[in-house]
Amino acid sequence: MKRSGNSTISEQEKQINKLTDKYMERLKNCGFRVTSQRKTIIEILLKNLGKHLNVKELLSIAQEEDPTIGIATIYRTVDLLTGLGLLNMINLEEGFSRFEVPDEQMHFHFYCKSCGKVVHLPDEKDKTNTVNSWAQKEGFRLLPQTFELAGICPDCIAKGITEEDFCDVKWPICRQRCKKQRHRWGHES
Amino acid sequence: MKRSGNSTISEQEKQINKLTDKYMERLKNCGFRVTSQRKTIIEILLKNLGKHLNVKELLSIAQEEDPTIGIATIYRTVDLLTGLGLLNMINLEEGFSRFEVPDEQMHFHFYCKSCGKVVHLPDEKDKTNTVNSWAQKEGFRLLPQTFELAGICPDCIAKGITEEDFCDVKWPICRQRCKKQRHRWGHES
């Protein structure tokens, strides 16, 4: 599973290597050093576009490649990349952060407060333009980022869950009534 | 400073009491108990509309009224209110949460990544409609919530700070280069 049967590297791998180099060059230009750890972490992020990895996941994948890598390095690297605008921090109210390599446009996640499902909204380019125009009107310039829209998904709506029902639903919306369920939500897309 | 010179309660105070009662009734209807601590916390939230209090701040204000109130009660109460949809959680990537009483529409904060300023965008009703239409198109129903748009404010733009400059700005965008500044950003609005 580590590589395709074909021993030559695929187009996709080439693309990732190229992008990784671009990131490393950006770091260098900013006065930071190019280290194998940083390269590993950036490669993982690029290989997992759309996966929204958290620090634990990043660490565990990174350690497959380099077992000596420490969690502090992961934190310091995502902190650095986020600070430089090369990485978006995602907050899903889980008690920790996830990270996503941004492209030139913004991203719009929808996540269901009832079942925890997370999906990307379509036409992100149009939506990006809209949000940018809001900011521009006030003189603000927006940075690439990811927005989290919280609500109820079609499946849960179909199950009869509504905003007005919140008091009766209790689970899992009211955490106090069902503490055990809090961290069981899977995370996809 | 505790009350106006006039010893009768003001219209505003009446309004807050009325709203507090409404909240307490909502709790009761949902099967939760009406306690003095919950009442105190809700009152504080209603008196500080637009302030985006965090747990520490809530605790300190609550203890002026009731010195025995504990931080666990604050956490449990905001958790409960948030779960019931009576309170919005706000994440500004500070390492902790802030809270805001939502009205029927959504809120749009802009915060400057360079200086930390936070402001509300205008025409929130229109923007709410727009975002709602995005969700509706996919069959999602959005809940009242607060969005955080990160970028660069006019003042910082005027200072010559741009997205492309991030590498050169270093402060306070790149935390690693200026750790001491991290938690110095004031929070207004």
Add this chain to the structure above:
DNA sequence: TTAACTGCAAAGAGTTTGCAATATC
């Protein structure tokens, strides 16, 4: 009276940091 709620203190989880060793420039 009974079950929900509170305060406390301890535990948990995520994140940050000081420092000696190491790697980059």
Add this chain to the structure above:
DNA sequence: GATATTGCAAACTCTTTGCAGTTAA
């Protein structure tokens, strides 16, 4: 060679939780 970076472990901060006592219904 100078200094940025790393790994480790300890420290820190925010948040949650078990429990005994208290309070609302």
